[in-house]
Amino acid sequence: MKRNSSNIILALFAAILLTSTLPTALYNSLDSEKKLADSNPSGHPIIKAAEASEYNNQDYYDNDNYDNMYSGNGYYDNGYNDNGIDSKKHQVTVKIERLQNGQYAYKMVKHIVIDKNGPTDLTDRYSDIATIPGPSIEINKGDTLILKSILENNEVKVDSIKPDEVGSIEYSADDFTRELGLFGAIIVHPNSGTYDYAGLEKGLVDGEIQKINSDDIKKQFVLFMVGSTFWGMEIDENHLQTPLWTNPTLGSDLGDLVQFHVLGSGHDHTFHLHAHRWLDPGTSDIIDVKTIHPGDSHDFIVKAGQFVGAGHWQYHCHVFAHMEAGMMGIFNVGDKNSNTQSIPGASPYDQASPSTLTESNFLTFRVTDQPGTWFNNVANLDSVLPTLGGSFGIINPGGTAHFVMTDTNTVHTVTSLLWPKGAANMPFDQITGYQGGAIVKLEDPGLYVFTCKVHPYMFAGAVVDDPQTTDNDGNAAYDIGEELQLANGVVLKTDPTLNDPTFGVFTSLVKTFFKVTNLNNWKDYMQTTYVTELPPVNVILGGNNIVNLNILNTEEDLTGKLFNPEIPGLGEVWVDTQFEITEGKSKPGTATKINTGTWEIERKVSLPGINMNHPHNMWTDKDQNVIYQTMWFDQRLAVFDRETGEFIDVFNVGDAPSHVITNPLSDLAYVALNGEQGVAELELSDGQLDLLRIIPMQKSGQDPTHPHGHWISADGSKMVTPNALTADSTIYDFASDSIQRTIDSTTGEDTSTGVVPIATAIRPQGDKYYVANLLDSTISVIDLDSGKLLKNIELLAPLFDSDTGNDGTAHALPIQTPVDPTGKFMVTANTLTGSISVVNTDPNSPNTDEVVASLPCDPGCHGANFGFKDLSQIPEQDRDNTYPYYAYVASKFSNVLTVVDPDPDNDGDGSDAVIAGRILLKEDDNNPAISSTYQSDDNTIALDGTGGQGVLAIPNPYPGWVYNLPPFYTGMLTMEQQDPLHLNS
């Protein structure tokens, strides 16, 4: 007996020892479970419904015939798999459908689950229409899911998965249709079998991390984050699913256990829900914000309103630009047991009147890099109304405009450019360029135009049409609105009978919209006439005047418009024909080289090896050996050999690199990052580009400037930027590495230059510089030393003034605005009016900083730079009376280079400016001006010669670069051309 008792006592002490170490042991085992979970942190595979797999075998998968699935095949011989847990097989068929508004969605066809008892049809759980997100397929861990999808062309794809982890998994298309609606969730719940204690989920409930029985979860909400929109679905306790569409109100009662499944299908987001916090799966960390990249999934459970109470609790993406773009909804926690209902958001199924052409009140634009239709209405109304172009849509009041950046390599804003004055939810804008989308409700009838502040010729148009208002015959007539507001504050009157000067701006904008977004309206100088055709629809203007838009149609005779300048140029000129479509690339753009001696096209550089994307602006090194080429719809700077066109190097510099220029002293290259906050400094050495630093053009914490077309002073001491998104300009001083923003000349306080400053030019004498303000149609004159705004040159409403030479021509939306090497003239490309303005910039001129001449340009008049005339071709006695330069001007929506002579008689007054020539930029076989030595690294197949933006003449005529030219070039120049500032005389 005593032996027994001592054994018992020993056993007792053993037990005490054990219990002291047991907590540690237990804890360590819990830790190792966490370690296991963490070893596969991004765990979830993306099951793509459009990929084939081993199950694509009709014998194995036969609709409605399940006999050979489980009996006789040994699959369910004993009804249990290896783990001793009941696992099931799910056979799901979904079908891809195109929705009325052009988006795509999955529809549930059939869901059969097979377990040891046989097949059960679960199809009734699902919506009977195609939904976004697609049907949420709920399975248990250890189950097998065979997912069959029927594509639009009736092709069938089969994919399968057998998940060994709890959580959700995205199934989706693998191209742009994914972001347009082809995504859905597979939700893997814990298995409720006896051996797997995890028939339980984990969550933070009642202040502690606990296990929660799946059966106690009242509702599941599936939220997909794509573009800048949530697409949602609700699943109730009986697994019945209700689509909730965009940015829905999620309804729940106080105290209910609610499970969220948040998945990403496009762009980068952070999910946040107010007043709740939850367990980050796979860890013991408690969080309330979670990063969601495409393909990520995040599942968590909360007790609705616990410790905080009922309320409208906002959920949203916390990426700031996405918040501004509308990415938010409400988690409505109502009173206990009140059965609070969810409220679906706007959907492509929202019905609209036949006048909308789609009968859907949900208008979706996808953002691509394709010229003209960068904002592309996915409903493709071209087939219904060909003259509408690809960027226009119609909805009824209360409808939704929705944007998704599906195929663009760059950042954009979605900004309201024009809207009916006083319309709800307007203006619409973001403080920085970003990747994502946008969603906004348009309540009031009228015309809305959206643009991107980074790439301001991207347009999306929407008419919100009140179906009650018709023309006199009762047919559809589209509401434009009495007054339209422009983003810069100007109000346009649309009533033609008022004779208001703003009416002309209104009609110009409408014509421009349809010129840009309908490729058939681009100007081809190889045709004999240029026809602009607007959609023949009735619109209701101010004062209830009903007109057909086709009264704005125009026809221009193009015969005799092509001619070469009499005096040849010296060297060559490069034009970025940014919209050319070539065989070897998926992105547009080439650089076209013209020999200015012969005015023939000698080369086009496409760089198919790097898929060069929208080449926008160029510069050269001091020896004129290489061309630096920015890619504005991308993130890269390329360099190629000027003579051979051969690729040298490419570097990822940052978002939307717009312009490039070198410092004349150091020969370092400076690239403006138009999608970001500053200018990148690069060095090219031994054929390799290196990014040295990025110079911010604002102080930390200030709104990002997004500089576009910068310039560097002739003495290399200063750089100036036009800050497209902050409406001012920055002067950067190289020596002190400091910045100065535009200030008012009297108060010394901040001042704006104008709305959307886009390009600059510094007078070579270094006293002042000019900033073209695109939307305001003004050019600011700024003191280079102090940053003081001296004057704004008005382009839009000039008065006829015989003293200044101003002939009263209106110029609108100025872009590139170079000052000539002598500092006497500024030539400006104005894109809305398709015109060129010439300004005298010499302080000694009687009409300094006034427009003295106006010349015709082309639609999308954009880029300009000066180049040398070849004065050796003129008798010596005439050289002094010949202005030594040309200004070359390129236009986006035509295929010619315009050659301007601002001062043919060289008398210092630009009022006698003329068009000296027009050069065709087409590679077309019928173009007589293709050189016999023409070479290209690719083949142009569409939009030949169009997209003219950046222009660069070689040799570089501007001070200080001209002073550093190699002797080979200076040998060709006159004394005047070598030393335009008279430094050496």
Next chain:
Amino acid sequence: MKHSRQTYPIFLTLLIASIIGVGNTMHSSNSAFAQYYKQPHIPVLHKITLSVEEIPLLGGNLYAYKMVQHLVNDMETGNTIKDLTNNYESGPTIPGPTLIIDEGDVVSLTLHNDITSREKAMVGVHVHGIHYPITSDATLKEINNVEDQGVNPGETITYSWTAGPGTVGTWPYHDHTLGLNTIGKDPNGLEMSGLFGTLIINDGDGYTKALINGEPRYVKIDDISKDVICWVTDDAFWCNEAVNNYGEYEHNALWENPTIKAVNQDLIRFHLLGIGTDFTVFQLSGYEWLKPGTDRIIDEKEIGPLEVHVFTVKADEGDSQYRDIIQSHFKSGMFGDFIVDEMGISIPGEQPGEA
């Protein structure tokens, strides 16, 4: 009988050994047991007043929170136990003042809007993580369906927060007077212009986890020498630090990309919070740390807007660099020094408006 006499000493040895064993394992590894013999934290009321001021800057003003008063009051009697106001900087700071409380505490936060340059400029203090009712959401009526919960210049508002069960952690607070259509609410987006700060709710039992000499270990929060808080925006690290001064914290503003210093072998807890539109990737050269809520060891972390990342390390001799390795961020200067020396006194970076 012979047996029992022989087993008696063994008996005793085992008894003593087991008691020592229990004691050791309880103390060093399992915090759940720690609370059985540590003093429980008595919840207090933090009566805090903040104001919002402008920092004038050519090209666009910045906005910042300023500590006006921080009283620690007894919850039953209402008497003030401590006045912590002088532990903070006297002016507005970016990030705003770091509020450090314990689980169980209650906060009454009053906000004055002291912006002078405009008549309309609604601001508020929206907080994450801690419990608060819908009336303290600090959003506009079109979001919370109750009322506009922010203040225009000259006005005052009070928010109520409770650090209830499950709220331990580091949480951001920031302006959130952003509506459904943000433009037109004038000015909008002030969270981007400097109105952000940090709330730290410490575990009542006083422990947190750290990677010490390559091993995950529980450390006492009381033993942490300083909390370094850095907000990672789209263009800079904005930091401040809370130096542990015998249980009270001394708050120093470190501003933009500062030189952070620590004393060799000190425990330093880093709190990183993201804000803006960009995603950042944080590194602290030469250091590894625990992924929060796990024993996984990492040496870099992606941080998205309003994500929070907290870790504790032991300062090692030598110079290190904290940085965001995303190219456009790094190349525009988003990095700073972390230096370990004898004094451990951090050097603030550039303050907006100076130089």
